[in-house]
Amino acid sequence: MRFTATTRTVAALGATTALLAGIATATTAHAGPAQPEQPPQAVKSQAQTWEPQKSGKVASVRGSAQIFYAYSANDTIRFTVDAKSAPFTRPFDGAPKGLPTDARGTLSFSHYDPDTDTDKKATAEVDCLVTGGKTATVSAVIKETGEPDRRIGISFQQGEKGRPDRLGFSWGVANVHGLPGGGVGTCLAPAPFAPVVKGGYKVVHTELPPLPDGAIPGQYS
Template sequence: MFPVSSLLRTRKAASLAMVVAMAASATALTGATAASGSPRERPIRASVSGSAAFRLPYVEDADIRSLTFDAHAAPFSRPIPGVPGGLPTDAYGTVKVSHYSAERDITYTAEGTVDCLATAPGNATLTAVITEVSTGGPNWVGIRLGFSVQDGGVDKPGRVSRDRVGFSWDDGVNWTTGAGEHMDSVNSCMAPAAFAPVTKGGYQVRHADMPRWPTG
């Protein structure tokens, strides 16, 4: 049988050898991960995704309204006059608008191309230029519309969603002061607060800070 002191020295040596082996293994793994281009090594980009129906808090009707987003940040990818390198809020993706009118018993739809996205934790604003509108829908083709999203987190079973959504063509927003008329078009990334509660479905906002302007 080993003496107690000898046994302790043996255990300490074994523990030290294990720590060294683990450190070496971690170093090798880190090197392999960097070499393989792990997602952790790639820049994080903001995004908004999901589809949801919502209600207007100031209207009671049988209409069904929904918005679907698939938007992704792509900084400095859209050259514009005066800014050939693009903007840190540049983005791509699609927006789909659907509105079932109970009065007319018809569903109107529209689709647009995302051109701007800005996020904060749990929140986002984005804009899209409309490219298609179904027959009988509003004259939106070529117009930029604004959207806002509030991601309230994972919904718990049996509880109402905490997500919300907003949009720029609502009757209560985007008026020209003193003109007495409603304006549809907005500038990039401009949208009101997410004022409409989600009733079915939901959204996911992935936040990432905007990158710095390139230098040199």
């Protein structure tokens, strides 16, 4: 089911105001690699200390919040997520042991447009999660309403020091040259561009897990 844009669409960006409309039409130029905050040796040393059995931590993002989307400023848009890391649990052709970012959980979202008095909703199954500090990127495949079997990408940022939480979604201001049908690859999402105005998210970060025995050389490089 595809929802069309309203007259409030911003022509300069080509962004649709309907939350479930599909591909947006803006891309972001890459400004070059950022300089690491720590020497590579220090980062590698930290990664080698990852021991889930001892730490008891599992990467996750949970919560529910209403966001402010600049191109649908009067609409009520809400995302709810409960995602948890489950490394190497989703094997597929080319990755027989799965991926270190495999995950499980659910994601749902809704978009109420007061101008038309319509409330559009969708539910998706989480298949990928990667975290970094207080930021998490999730992908999920739509299973109910919306566009079934389409993968979407969502980013979450837990605010710190009084800053609001934030969220980004793959069809909002990005993915103009994405996969056929407007889908995205696993764990791919734009930066969290939309501030949360009600509710919030909690991100638990862990380092990526070590590769399993028998991993194909170069498979993850």
